[in-house]
Amino acid sequence: MARPKICIKLYLKNRKRAKRPKPHKPRKDQSRLALKHREREREMASSILAFVPSLATPVAGKSRSRLGFRRHQASRVSCDYSCFEVKDISYQPPGTEINLLNAVSFSLPEKSFGLIFGQSGSGKTTLLQLLAGLNKPTSGSIYFQKYSNDGNPNQTPEPLFPERVGIVFQFPERYFVADNVLDEVTFGWPRQKGGLQMREQLALKLQRAINWVGLTGIPLDKDPNSLSGGYKRRLALAIQLVQTPDLLILDEPLAGLDWKARADVVKLLKHLKREVTVLVVSHDLKELAALVDRSWRMEMGGVLREESPAI
Numbered sequence: 169m170a171r172p173k174i175c176i177k178l179y180l181k182n183r184k185r186a187k188r189p190k191p192h193k194p195r196k197d198q199s200r201l202a203l204k205h206r207e208r209e210r211e212m213a214s215s216i217l218a219f220v221p222s223l224a225t226p227v228a229g230k231s232r233s234r235l236g237f238r239r240h241q242a243s244r245v246s247c248d249y250s251c252f253e254v255k256d257i258s259y260q261p262p263g264t265e266i267n268l269l270n271a272v273s274f275s276l277p278e279k280s281f282g283l284i285f286g287q288s289g290s291g292k293t294t295l296l297q298l299l300a301g302l303n304k305p306t307s308g309s310i311y312f313q314k315y316s317n318d319g320n321p322n323q324t325p326e327p328l329f330p331e332r333v334g335i336v337f338q339f340p341e342r343y344f345v346a347d348n349v350l351d352e353v354t355f356g357w358p359r360q361k362g363g364l365q366m367r368e369q370l371a372l373k374l375q376r377a378i379n380w381v382g383l384t385g386i387p388l389d390k391d392p393n394s395l396s397g398g399y400k401r402r403l404a405l406a407i408q409l410v411q412t413p414d415l416l417i418l419d420e421p422l423a424g425l426d427w428k429a430r431a432d433v434v435k436l437l438k439h440l441k442r443e444v445t446v447l448v449v450s451h452d453l454k455e456l457a458a459l460v461d462r463s464w465r466m467e468m469g470g471v472l473r474e475e476s477p478a479i
């Protein structure tokens with residue numbers, strides 16, 4: 169017998185409380201940060217509440233993506249283009265004298281695909297963690313800068329708020345916490361607050377994210393752990409896309425996948441970069457090369473240099 173599909177709106181309306189996360193096995197440092205990030209998704213409930221009502225009453229001139237996603241605050245509409253910029257970031261873990269990153273600077277135009285590659289242990293993941301706000305740089309700044317078409321900045325830089333960054337860690341499926349797809353995607357959502365209108369808007373965003381990553385054929389009550397490798401990655405991406413991040417960070421998105429799932433994820437990323445600014449750390453240069461707009465090599469000692477991937 170075919171499994172019944174859940175109506176998202178009804179499900180959200182009737183849902184009582186999120187299920188408690190399953191206990192996690194102890195993992196290494198990145199696992200702790202991944203879980204910290206998922207906890208932060210819960211805290212982001214208030215930011216969802218802040219921006220969702222404005223979707224119901226569109227402001228004249230407010231830009232929307234091809235999928236109908238709201239872009240940014242109204243102030244962003246006037247700019248000609250926007251760049252994500254990192255300037256002179258250095259990082260010493262608290263209580264140490266070790267400099268893991270040394271004056272790292274780079275910029276990535278809005279809705280383009282950046283790739284960072286380099287030797288294991290050079291500091292790539294450390295950089296991503298700073299960009300996602302999971303650790304604070306010792307010095308330097310991270311912001312969005314708007315430019316006129318003549319190449320001159322036309323506004324003061326806006327800081328990159330951690331709640332506007334989506335990050336998918338290596339092997340994101342290891343951090344799934346729910347026993348069905350819908351609970352997994354809506355893990356960070358407000359539970360008690362908000363009226364029907366807000367829930368409808370959230371449901372709409374969920375529907376779009378699910379469509380976008382091609383999860384429409386999957387029943388929402390399916391156990392995430394029973395999905396194939398490629399579908400688990402799609403689910404991990406959908407979780408981040410619901411929040412419409414200004415920057416989407418992916419750490420080794422192809423790691424651990426078979427050739428078919430890898431090709432699948434590459435195709436998905438190709439679509440994704442039309443909608444959001446994507447920054448990827450990967451060793452899989454050959455498969456990602458066709459997507460890359462800008463790329464950098466991280467050298468040992470945490471020094472970043474612009475370089476095309478040799479393939």
Ligand SMILES: Nc1ncnc2c1ncn2[C@@H]1O[C@H](COP(=O)(O)OP(=O)(O)OP(=O)(O)O)[C@@H](O)[C@H]1O
Nearest residue numbers: 261264266268286287288289290291292293294295
């Ligand atoms: N809190 C910390 N204190 C001291 N050293 C650290 C700390 N965090 C990371 N390191 C060290 O910093 C270096 C860079 O680590 P990082 O994980 O950023 O490298 P990476 O380039 O992402 O490597 P990989 O490709 O293997 O993931 C490593 O030598 C790591 O052991």
